[in-house]
Structures are given as C-alpha cells and as structure tokens.
Amino acid sequence: MQIQIISIGDELLMGDTVNTNASWMGQFFADHGAEVSRVYTVGDDTAHIRETVTAAMDDANLVITTGGLGPTHDDITKTTIADMFEAEMEIHEPTLEFVKSIFEKRNIPFSKSNYDQVRVPENCDVLFNKKGTAPGMWFEEEGTFLAVLPGIPREMKALIRYQVLPRIQERTNGIDRSFARHIKVAGIGESTLSDEYLAEVGPYLTNNISVAYLPSPQANTIRVNSRAATRKKANRKSEALVEYIYNQLGPYIIGEGKDLTLSEATGNALRDHSLTVAVAESCTGGLLANTLTDTPGSSDYMVGGVIAYANRVKVEQLNVDSKIIREQGAVSKPVALQMAKNGAQNLDADIGISTTGIARPGGGTDEKPVGTVWIGFWSTNAHFALKTLFTNDRLLNKERSVAVALEMVRRTVLDIETMPYGIKPHHA
Amino acid sequence: MQIQIISIGDELLMGDTVNTNASWMGQFFADHGAEVSRVYTVGDDTAHIRETVTAAMDDANLVITTGGLGPTHDDITKTTIADMFEAEMEIHEPTLEFVKSIFEKRNIPFSKSNYDQVRVPENCDVLFNKKGTAPGMWFEEEGTFLAVLPGIPREMKALIRYQVLPRIQERTNGIDRSFARHIKVAGIGESTLSDEYLAEVGPYLTNNISVAYLPSPQANTIRVNSRAATRKKANRKSEALVEYIYNQLGPYIIGEGKDLTLSEATGNALRDHSLTVAVAESCTGGLLANTLTDTPGSSDYMVGGVIAYANRVKVEQLNVDSKIIREQGAVSKPVALQMAKNGAQNLDADIGISTTGIARPGGGTDEKPVGTVWIGFWSTNAHFALKTLFTNDRLLNKERSVAVALEMVRRTVLDIETMPYGIKPHHA
Numbered sequence: 001m002q003i004q005i006i007s008i009g010d011e012l013l014m015g016d017t018v019n020t021n022a023s024w025m026g027q028f029f030a031d032h033g034a035e036v037s038r039v040y041t042v043g044d045d046t047a048h049i050r051e052t053v054t055a056a057m058d059d060a061n062l063v064i065t066t067g068g069l070g071p072t073h074d075d076i077t078k079t080t081i082a083d084m085f086e087a088e089m090e091i092h093e094p095t096l097e098f099v100k101s102i103f104e105k106r107n108i109p110f111s112k113s114n115y116d117q118v119r120v121p122e123n124c125d126v127l128f129n130k131k132g133t134a135p136g137m138w139f140e141e142e143g144t145f146l147a148v149l150p151g152i153p154r155e156m157k158a159l160i161r162y163q164v165l166p167r168i169q170e171r172t173n174g175i176d177r178s179f180a181r182h183i184k185v186a187g188i189g190e191s192t193l194s195d196e197y198l199a200e201v202g203p204y205l206t207n208n209i210s211v212a213y214l215p216s217p218q219a220n221t222i223r224v225n226s227r228a229a230t231r232k233k234a235n236r237k238s239e240a241l242v243e244y245i246y247n248q249l250g251p252y253i254i255g256e257g258k259d260l261t262l263s264e265a266t267g268n269a270l271r272d273h274s275l276t277v278a279v280a281e282s283c284t285g286g287l288l289a290n291t292l293t294d295t296p297g298s299s300d301y302m303v304g305g306v307i308a309y310a311n312r313v314k315v316e317q318l319n320v321d322s323k324i325i326r327e328q329g330a331v332s333k334p335v336a337l338q339m340a341k342n343g344a345q346n347l348d349a350d351i352g353i354s355t356t357g358i359a360r361p362g363g364g365t366d367e368k369p370v371g372t373v374w375i376g377f378w379s380t381n382a383h384f385a386l387k388t389l390f391t392n393d394r395l396l397n398k399e400r401s402v403a404v405a406l407e408m409v410r411r412t413v414l415d416i417e418t419m420p421y422g423i424k425p426h427h428a
Numbered sequence: 429m430q431i432q433i434i435s436i437g438d439e440l441l442m443g444d445t446v447n448t449n450a451s452w453m454g455q456f457f458a459d460h461g462a463e464v465s466r467v468y469t470v471g472d473d474t475a476h477i478r479e480t481v482t483a484a485m486d487d488a489n490l491v492i493t494t495g496g497l498g499p500t501h502d503d504i505t506k507t508t509i510a511d512m513f514e515a516e517m518e519i520h521e522p523t524l525e526f527v528k529s530i531f532e533k534r535n536i537p538f539s540k541s542n543y544d545q546v547r548v549p550e551n552c553d554v555l556f557n558k559k560g561t562a563p564g565m566w567f568e569e570e571g572t573f574l575a576v577l578p579g580i581p582r583e584m585k586a587l588i589r590y591q592v593l594p595r596i597q598e599r600t601n602g603i604d605r606s607f608a609r610h611i612k613v614a615g616i617g618e619s620t621l622s623d624e625y626l627a628e629v630g631p632y633l634t635n636n637i638s639v640a641y642l643p644s645p646q647a648n649t650i651r652v653n654s655r656a657a658t659r660k661k662a663n664r665k666s667e668a669l670v671e672y673i674y675n676q677l678g679p680y681i682i683g684e685g686k687d688l689t690l691s692e693a694t695g696n697a698l699r700d701h702s703l704t705v706a707v708a709e710s711c712t713g714g715l716l717a718n719t720l721t722d723t724p725g726s727s728d729y730m731v732g733g734v735i736a737y738a739n740r741v742k743v744e745q746l747n748v749d750s751k752i753i754r755e756q757g758a759v760s761k762p763v764a765l766q767m768a769k770n771g772a773q774n775l776d777a778d779i780g781i782s783t784t785g786i787a788r789p790g791g792g793t794d795e796k797p798v799g800t801v802w803i804g805f806w807s808t809n810a811h812f813a814l815k816t817l818f819t820n821d822r823l824l825n826k827e828r829s830v831a832v833a834l835e836m837v838r839r840t841v842l843d844i845e846t847m848p849y850g851i852k853p854h855h856a
Contacts, residue, residue, distance in 0.1 A: 013464045015454030016642055019447055022469065026443030036441045038476065039469035041450065048466070180442070194500040195541050212472075213500050214439050223444070258444065279714075279735065285721025286707075286714035289735045293713025296822060304741040306734055307707065307717045313732040313775055317745075347741055389533065393559070393582070394724060 004060040008067035033177025044074045067151030069134035087121035127163040131155045179234035183222040185252040187407040187420025204241035217399040218262040251416040266410040270301040275350040279305030280343030283357035336376030336385040352378040383428035429462040432488040436495035461605020495579030497562035499541040515549035555591040607662035611650040613680040615835040615848025632669035645827040646690040694838040698729040703778040707733030708771030711785035764804030764813040780806040811856035
C-alpha cells in the first residue's frame with residue numbers, strides 16, 4: 001500500500017508549526033507495514049490543494065490530507081474536495097448530534113459556522129471524530145482512496161489508528177509489507193561504519209531487503225527493512241543480514257529499538273552491574289548530567305555531580321591540585337583524572353566521569369586548539385582519560401564530549417576493550 | 429521570489445527524523461521577505477527525486493533540495509541531479525583540500541568514498557560548506573535556480589544564510605519584501621499574551637502589517653511582519669504596533685532578535701550587574717547549568733554548581749538539614765531555600781538558584797503531585813522560593829522549571845517586581 005500525505009496550512013510553510021503530523025504518520029505506517037512514499041506541504045490555497053490531491057491520487061493507493069477543516073475562513077480543504085468531486089454538501093446527523101451535545105455541555109451557543117462544520121460531501125464515508133468537531137472523510141475513486149482528516153494532532157492520530165488503519169488492513173490482508181528493525185551503534189563514525197565495517201553488505205540486499213544509516217551525535221541507527229506478510233516472516237528474511245551486522249559491529253552495538261538512546265544503554269549497563277555514577281563537568285557545563293537524567297529511572301544509578309565551570313570550583317569542590325592547573329593547565333590529563341576520581345569519592349559513587357576542554361572561541365592555543373577535550377574515568381578498577389579534538393562549534397563539542405563520555409562508561413562497565421572512535425586511553 | 433523546498437530522505441518519510449529543516453527555512457525566508465510556496469518530501473529514490481525537481485523547477489523561481497549528499501550508498505541526490513543535467517562530475521579542489529585537512533586533524537584515513545564527497549557536477553557553482561564535508565551546489569537553468577544542500581541542519585543553515593540568501597537578495601533588489609522583527613517575551617503564557625495583553629492589536633494590522641505568536645518552552649516570540657522595499661522603511665511602518673506591544677508587555681520583554689534565548693537575556697542581566705551565579709539542581713538534573721553554559725561567554729557569570737540528584741548529596745554537598753528532608757520531604761520550600769543559599773555560598777557566587785521537584789512517574793502524592801517543583805533563589809538581598817505545578821511529562825517539566833528559574837533570576841537582578849507567570853514568592 002503506497003501512501004502519500006498532503007499537509008495543508010500556511011503555518012507549515014512559514015515554519016510557525018513544525019510538521020510533526022507527517023513524521024508521526026510516517027512512523028506509524030512504517031510500524032504497521034505500510035509505506036509513505038511522499039509528503040506534500042501546501043498552503044491554504046484552493047488551486048494548490050486541488051492540483052496536489054489530483055496528482056497524488058494518480059500516483060498512490062491512498063492519499064491522506066490533514067488540516068484545513070476548522071471553522072475559520074482560511075479552512076478550505078472540505079469545500080475544495082467537494083468541488084473536485086462535484087459533490088453536494090449534506091449534514092451528517094450523528095456528527096451534528098455529537099457536536100451539539102459538546103456545545104451544550106460547555107454552554108456555548110451553536111452558530112451558523114458550526115453547521116458548516118458538520119456538513120460533508122455526499123459521496124464520502126464519514127470517519128467519526130470523537131475527539132473534536134470536524135468529521136474525517138473517506139472517499140474512493142477508481143480504486144484509489146482519499147482520507148481527509150483534521151490537522152489537530154490528537155484528532156488526526158485517533159482517526160488514523162481507529163478508522164484509517166483498519167480500512168488499510170482490510171485491503172492489504174495477506175499482501176507483503178515492509179517491516180523495520182533499528183540497530184543502534186555508538187562510538188563509530190557513519191563513514192567508518194559503512195565503508196569499513198559494513199563494506200560487504202551488498203550480497204545481503206536482495207529479496208526486498210534494504211539497509212539505511214541514520215546519523216545522530218550520540219548513536220547512529222542502522223535501519224534494516226524487509227518486506228513480508230508479517231513481522232515474524234520479515235525478521236526471518238533479514239536474519240542473515242542482521243547476523244552479519246552483529247558479527248561486524250559487535251561491541252559498537254548498544255541495543256535495538258527506535259527510541260533507544262545512548263544515555264539509556266549506558267544506564268542499563270550501570271543498573272545491571274549495580275553501579276552508581278557521579279559527574280564532574282567543566283566544558284560540558286551540565287549536559288552530561290542532564291543527558292543521564294533525561295532517562296526515566298536514572299536515579300537508580302545517577303548520584304549527582306559537580307559543575308566546575310570556574311577553575312576555583314575545580315580546586316575547592318573537587319580538590320584538584322591548583323599547582324597542576326597552573327603548570328599543565330585546566331585542560332590536561334591530570335586535571336581530568338583528578339576530577340573524575342575526587343568527584344566520585346566526594347559523592348561516594350562507584351564511577352566518576354569528568355570533562356575538561358576548550359570550548360570558548362579564542363580560548364585555544366597551538367598546543368591546545370579549541371575543541372580539545374579531556375574526558376576522565378575513575379572506578380576502583382580503572383583510572384584513565386581520553387583526549388579528543390572536536391570542532392570549534394561550542395554546542396556540538398558539548399554533545400560529542402557527552403557521547404564519548406557515556407560510551408566510555410558503557411564500554412568500561414561491560415569490559416569492552418576498545419574505546420569509542422578507537423581513542424587510546426591514557427592511564428593514570 | 430517563490431521558493432519550493434524538496435526534502436530528501438527515507439528517514440523523513442518513515443518519520444525517523446522530523447522535518448525541522450523545512451520549517452526552519454520557512455521561518456528564515458519569511459523573515460527575509462521570500463516565500464516558501466510548497467514543500468515536497470521524497471525518499472532516497474532516483475526517479476522520485478528527478479521527477480520532483482523537474483516539477484518544482486517548472487513552478488518556482490528557486491528550488492532548494494536538502495539531504496542525500498552524505499558518503500553512504502543511499503545518498504544519491506548529487507548523482508541524480510548530475511544525470512538530470514547530463515553533467516560530468518569533477519573534483520572541487522578547494523573542498524578536497526578542506527576535507528583532507530579535517531581528516532588529518534582528526535587522524536582519520538581519507539578513503540574512496542571521501543573522494544566521491546568532493547566531486548560535483550561540472551555545471552554548478554559550489555556553495556562552499558565550512559561546516560562539513562559535503563559541498564552545496566547552485567545551478568541555473570532558464571532563469572530558474574536550484575540549490576542542492578546537505579541535510580545536516582547546521583550545515584544547511586550556514587549555507588542558506590551566507591550563500592543562498594545573498595544570491596536571492598541580489599536578484600530581488602528594490603522589490604517590496606516582508607521584513608520581520610522578533611520580540612521575545614518570557615514568563616507569560618501564549619493565550620494570556622494574545623487574549624489579554626494584546627487583545628486590542630486589531631487596529632494596527634493594516635497596510636501589510638501582521639503579527640504572529642510563536643510559542644516555545646523558554647521564551648515566546650511575537651513576530652511583527654511588514655512589507656516595504658527596505659528594512660528601515662518596514663520598521664517605520666510597524667513602529668506604532670511595536671510601541672503598543674512594548675507598552676502592553678514591558679517587563680515580560682526580554683529583548684529582540686530571532687536567536688535571542690532566555691539564557692542569553694538572563695546572562696546579559698548578570699553580566700551588566702557584575703554578578704555571578706551558582707546552581708544547585710535536583711529535579712532538573714543538569715539542564716539549568718547546561719542551558720546557562722550553552723550561551724557563549726557564560727563563564728563571565730556562571731561559576732558552576734552541584735547536581736544533587738540523590739538526597740544524600742543534598743545533605744553532604746549542600747549542607748541541607750537532613751531533619752528537614754525527613755520531616756518536610758526533599759520537595760519543599762525549606763530544602764529549596766537551603767540548596768540555593770548553601771550552593772551559592774559554597775561556591776562563593778553572588779546568586780544561588782535551586783530546583784527540587786517530583787519528576788518521576790509514580791513519585792507523587794495527593795499533597796505533592798508529580799510535576800510539583802520548588803525553585804529557590806538566594807542573594808545577599810533576597811531569599812525566596814517559587815512553587816510550581818507542571819504536567820507529568822518528565823522532559824517538559826525539566827524545561828519549564830529551567831525557564832522559570834532563568835526568568836526569576838533575570839527579574840530579580842533587574843528589580844522587576846512580579847515573578848514569571850505571576851507566581852507568588854514564598855520568602856525565607
């Protein structure tokens with residue numbers, strides 16, 4: 001089933017609203033074996049809507065429009081579609097009763113524009129909208145389907161789930177669909193991943209199996225798609241490919257699942273080993289703690305930490321030797337090591353993790369350019385630091401430092417020998 | 429200038445990535461007097477890309493594609509466009525030098541796929557990409573322009589700002605365009621803003637002047653648009669409206685500028701008064717420190733802080749009275765007050781700011797439901813706390829707590845009497 005989406009609204013084109021409806025539908029359908037092959041965004045413009053609906057219906061099995069069904073003068077989707085089909089408008093009685101009852105409950109008078117809300121083209125099946133006042137509509141023409149839905153996310157989602165999906169399933173029963181698996185990897189760059197580790201992926205990509213790499217600063221996703229009648233059969237088809245990926249990438253794989261984050265994977269490793277962690281952050285300025293505590297249940301292993309942005313806080317709160325700061329600078333291996341160790345010991349945590357780096361534009365030297373970051377690790381078994389060199393983009397450096405720090409913890413806890421991005425550990 | 433955007437990538441259709449690029453461009457061009465009339469999202473599919481680029485170029489003055497310029501096998505935009513124009517590929521030497529220097533710095537070998545990255549169709553002008561390894565490209569055919577950009581947001585944004593916009597402006601010189609002013613307000617809800625404070629805005633909205641409200645958790649934006657040949661003339665036209673907005677919203681206005689953040693406005697207030705700040709965070713788990721340190725130059729006023737996620741860290745590192753935690757709970761006014769004061773005094777900062785709340789699903793009680801947050805403030809002149817009640821969405825609660833905390837600091841430093849959202853201060 002090929003689906004095309006038409007998102008309608010000037011606010012989308014002007015960027016005042018981000019089109020999260022389209023991405024929600026994309027995910028929802030991908031998870032249910034249907035495929036969105038195109039998304040159009042158009043403004044509140046009769047000619048554009050008409051032209052786009054016509055083009056999409058020529059191309060797809062199902063076209064879904066969202067938006068433009070409200071009561072104000074710029075909501076023109078319904079009349080445009082009715083004109084397209086040369087259909088008369090008629091009142092949909094069940095919706096009229098329902099909307100009247102809502103208005104009565106809220107003590108609002110029922111006005112002329114509300115009658116317009118409950119009128120639908122005579123040739124549609126109404127998709128009853130329990131969450132709002134604008135009915136959804138379902139049309140069929142020459143074997144192509146058109147669903148016209150409101151743009152309010154909770155109304156759209158309920159109609160997709162309970163009205164559109166069953167209609168799709170009824171019509172695709174027994175037909176092959178595409179199912180996805182998301183394998184997450186950390187501590188490895190996208191091009192190293194595809195060029196070196198998965199260079200020999202070609203032979204696996206037959207029989208409607210495909211692979212995609214989705215980069216993100218913390219953890220890249222390898223998405224494996226395969227077509228079959230059921231998820232179980234699809235997984236069986238892609239089994240050899242998935243095994244190849246696991247063999248090639250072993251320790252880089254942090255888990256599976258679209259929503260799995262590196263913070264969660266690291267947290268799971270800590271929880272599984274009953275270990276606690278404390279942070280001592282300089283250049284990341286709180287992002288490491290924040291990323292750890294974004295994961296629900298992180299209080300199981302996250303004790304807390306110290307943000308030592310000023311050097312005197314490193315000395316006074318983390319007992320870093322001020323002589324070392326003077327002699328080797330705050331961005332140095334011994335400072336990172338002391339911060340990690342003293343941070344953990346002061347807060348009585350099993351593991352301490354520290355960051356100290358040059359994020360400030362103009363703060364670099366030849367020897368320590370902007371982007372130099374030392375990341376320290378301490379536990380009773382291990383005490384070392386990783387030196388990295390990122391860009392001169394302040395926020396990106398914070399993010400990448402945190403990614404290295406989290407993955408360094410995950411690997412050490414799980415006894416994986418190599419460090420993220422193959423960085424060499426400098427031991428205490 | 430009519431612009432159409434083509435966003436390329438299976439991950440967009442499948443909803444793995446939300447199309448924030450298109451909305452960013454929509455806003456950016458609206459701010460600079462150009463209009464996005466359509467957005468297409470297509471997958472990594474040669475035929476679809478080709479067909480959509482052709483259709484868009486028939487229709488618009490400028491077509492912008494983003495995505496599909498990376499080094500992996502599913503990145504096919506560049507070769508598809510080259511085929512369309514029947515153009516040979518050639519190495520772009522300046523990009524080659526630049527990419528090689530990046531790889532050298534990071535100590536990564538330069539591989540075959542990296543050569544593909546620096547090759548471009550012979551008929552394009554290269555839009556030099558200082559932020560990444562994929563060059564942008566600019567084509568012209570029969571008076572229509574085509575810009576081919578990478579999909580990585582920071583790369584795309586820099587290219588739009590510094591390469592695409594000047595080319596548009598050169599070609600639209602002297603024509604009336606729409607110019608925007610962004611007035612940022614904090615500590616006030618969107619509906620209060622529009623329904624109460626700016627209820628009488630109607631009479632100002634004539635003569636091509638319009639106003640829009642763009643909500644965000646930290647600071648809402650009031651965007652004033654007006655059409656004229658130059659920014660100066662546009663500002664003169666909207667002057668009366670802007671004056672009305674300033675009169676109505678006075679202390680809620682934190683400044684102007686699209687990119688102005690609440691963190692920056694609060695930081696400016698601190699710097700102007702030569703004050704330093706330290707944080708003591710429980711429920712926000714590092715987000716407050718992180719938000720403060722996202723602003724360049726924040727080391728002028730940000731000393732650091734303590735993340736006291738576990739209660740014993742509150743006692744041991746912030747000298748909170750354990751008896752009070754036992755009797756009144758960690759989420760209470762006296763704990764917030766002690767955290768703010770002791771946090772500041774331990775780190776020798778002028779101002780201390782604290783958060784303690786119930787973020788954990790299931791952690792609430794009738795008296796203190798999930799979403800209850802106490803935010804504490806201490807300086808030599810003031811010592812008080814604000815009690816707030818948010819939702820049961822963990823991440824949203826963190827964000828909103830930080831917004832209240834930052835605005836509380838800004839208002840206190842600037843001697844503004846009311847607190848954000850009219851919350852009543854509980855004094856020590």
